[in-house]
Amino acid sequence: MKCPECGHDQKHKYGMTCSCGYQFTLDPKQDKISDGKFLALVRNASSNDTYYFTKNQLVAAYCRREVKGRMGGVVVVAIIGLVMSCVAWFGIRPEVDVVWIFLLAAGLLILFGGTWAVLQWRPNQARMESAIDKWLAEGKPIPRLLLHPSLQEPPPEWDEPDIYDYGVESILIVEHDLLVDLLVKNGFHASQRCLIVSETGYPGYIASRITELLHERPDLPIYLLHDSTRKGERMIERIDQQLRLPHHREFIDLGLFLEDVKRIKRLRPMLSARDDYAIALDYIGYGMLVGGLSQALDEQLTLAAVLDAQAAGGYEASSFG
Template structure:
């Protein structure tokens, strides 16, 4: 493992002999991968993850974003069977046992079962899942090729054809739905917290990681000259964490907009900001949220809540995340599932349910959800900027926006999340 302080490569015996320190500069290592159980990380791995998620220390990020980011990196680095590494053992076993019928049948079924289970494993990433699904198709082609040699025995030919078509069918089925399969974390939030604590004790504070949003109920003093103005745009988040993230990264300054959360963050300027916003009849509001029942209800809450825009004709653009965007994407989003989310989806108001397709409702009612914090700060900012830029002229025929609802109460949905 290389030392992040001086770049010297320290072997295990060197680290052990020097009490976990670099043999050249004596810098203490934060992690010892050989002593970790379920996953192994190194100091260079962790340092690069922090640099990459923060875009080389230019963007703030949340601890949960780091959890998702590390989990994704660990999946990519995890060892898996190569596409053709299993072929030689597979062919040898089938050749050696070819004089019998039942042993090759059992062997092939075992391979088929292994790759099918692996193709839907919640612990593997999208690439590994697809690889295992394609391995199923390869097995099917091999078995069918063998079937040609068994033409003289019709019963054997039928068995081989059925056995060959099974993995081809299963592999094709999995490839078609792999992007919508759910995932589980390889690591936990408590593990990442421990890693962060250990890292900062040794290497100093991580300047770009955000703390939990503070609840500041005391109104902030704002210059009356400032409150006389308004904003043309408002970004509303369904969580204080995302609002804090955007504000910390100066999104409001760079895009000339106000940023608030549906929960009232930041509390110290919330009421004043809302007073300023209501002065502008041409205001556009942009909703950005998790793809779960609470997030999907964000636009509805903005329309029906007196504290927001009840009886207002302002245009609301739903940036996402929406089930429509997730179903349409092929980028392998981190989809999770929970019984609580399924129950909440079934209790959504009828007005919200009518704005969703049958496929979207089925997706939500299955308990699936995707969190905004599964994306990097850079991705969230780019998607939001693109959504704002694409909605400058709502009257134009813009294929990236979909009009939902009555024209007197316009609500637009961005069809692609990036």
């Protein structure tokens, strides 16, 4: 275990306290992750302490790392299977057909069956969730991690008359309260000149302002953003009932749908099962999320359409974060 404080390589048999006094929280043998790797994932999720992020985004950073590591296994298995198959194919002789045919079959089984099995594998998300909970239970902070909505009241640095000085050009309604915090605390509302509120009407001081704005400007575009779940896909059915927007019935749905996730390969590391394409929106790293969402707002495209266009342009899955 490498100490995050002094860099000393602490052997497990010498206990969970480094010679410098640092107390290790995670046991690599039990938790399957070390303190150093955990903190590296935190830096990844926050883009080196640049962004606020959610627990889902920290879990997603872990999944991406695990999938990237597993890809090396795919290459090894494929090479072994290919070599065995080639040797068998060119070595077949009438007098030893059975042996070589068996070797050929074994090689093909490793090549295709082994590769398929590795690709079917999914990261153990519960392992990372447990590590996060253990870290927090020890009283250790995770800078910029958002655990609960905290914008029920305007932040102290916001003067009420100045909240809207950036000029509102659109309204963004998100499915979950915490997604409001994620976008607002990272300044997305100001850079995109939009008011952000959840479908529950959180935060109330923003929701009331939306009602006023729509009376003044009934043509103001309203965008929806939701998870790739059955509940998320039905978000548009709940808006009028929950927010009671005045005389405004047209919404532009930017959210993810199950069919989108099924199609977009970049989202697959976040899936808990091969046949389940439900995914929370904040499993997408903030950098990728805000980049895709900005383009979606500018061009009035769905987030999925933007991700498709990025994939077609050669963007790599490593840009997730």
